[in-house]
Amino acid sequence: MTQRPEADPAAPSLDQARRQIARYGLTADPQAFLVAARLMTAGARLGQAGEVHFGRFGLSTGRYRLLADLEDHGGEKSPSQLAATLGVSRATVTGLVDGLEREGLVARRPSTEDGRGNVVILTARGADKLRELAPEHFARMQALVGGLTVEERSTFLDLLARVVAGIDALTED
Amino acid sequence: MTQRPEADPAAPSLDQARRQIARYGLTADPQAFLVAARLMTAGARLGQAGEVHFGRFGLSTGRYRLLADLEDHGGEKSPSQLAATLGVSRATVTGLVDGLEREGLVARRPSTEDGRGNVVILTARGADKLRELAPEHFARMQALVGGLTVEERSTFLDLLARVVAGIDALTED
DNA sequence: CCCCAATAGTTAGTTGCCTAATCACCAAGA
């Protein structure tokens, strides 16, 4: 775990941003840089922490999300649908299902409606795994935002949504 | 690019969180779940958008960060130092430097002080690449938070920092 | 003074993600 350096690793400082802006003679707001950088770092950190958490149960974030989505959909869904709701490519779903199938947490069955299609089904073992995971998982989620009041959480969600809208605007062009 | 599904892919809904909590008979706040999930999604989205952005210049986020850190440090740094400030493992730095060296953007040179050590140096081509990238990069950063007022940005940074503190608390145990 | 633990860097192997190419199958139009 890179043995925890003194301050915050991977979190670019405001100074560094200022230096970069100055070096190229740009007219950018260092604070904007900071918001973007911190958000990216926070997301990465959260993802990493989740990976460790799920790792303790022999899963990964991607595999857990697939399992949870499957259960939320009645325990049966096509790879394409999974890819769409998880926001990943179909190829990635193939890989995730491969792993989960090896562990016996899901199974593949040919679709009865479409000769090309598959259906991924949640096995009993898969459902057990989710049940085993749930209490700790939700407790962690809750602990995460424990430092924020209910109003602050709303504010945070609002601001976050507007930044995400900014990402979308950037992505479209 | 998964062809942009109707709403927000990969962003779990409040309803879904409620269903999961109900299914296991837990006493968790769905809003907390939502904050954590959205933050993770936002971070991933931002990272992805950055990857696309840097890809247009033949780089990746990791390679860009290495290059930028190198320049900020006078254009010369050891792999271990790079790993520490970038917050990644030394093995990852080896891979990043391999790629950048192939492109001629950095070079490796044995350390004069430590027989085990290397020094990664930023080449003229590497510096050019950074110069080429900078205007668009900072413009994008700025556009990202364009929807927020200056006060809102401060608020956002504050709330984000407190959530990150929550992550740290979770990670320690 | 020499040995041995610590450190620098690389390599090997795994995972998750991507795109592009391929194969199978469906469905609609000439």
Place this chain on the structure above:
DNA sequence: TCTTGGTGATTAGGCAACTAACTATTGGGG
């Protein structure tokens, strides 16, 4: 009917990150 384009899933190949194990070298303690 036959062909052709679209769609479902997989495979192949690539990148970035990780851990673990290895090589080489350093430097301090017996």
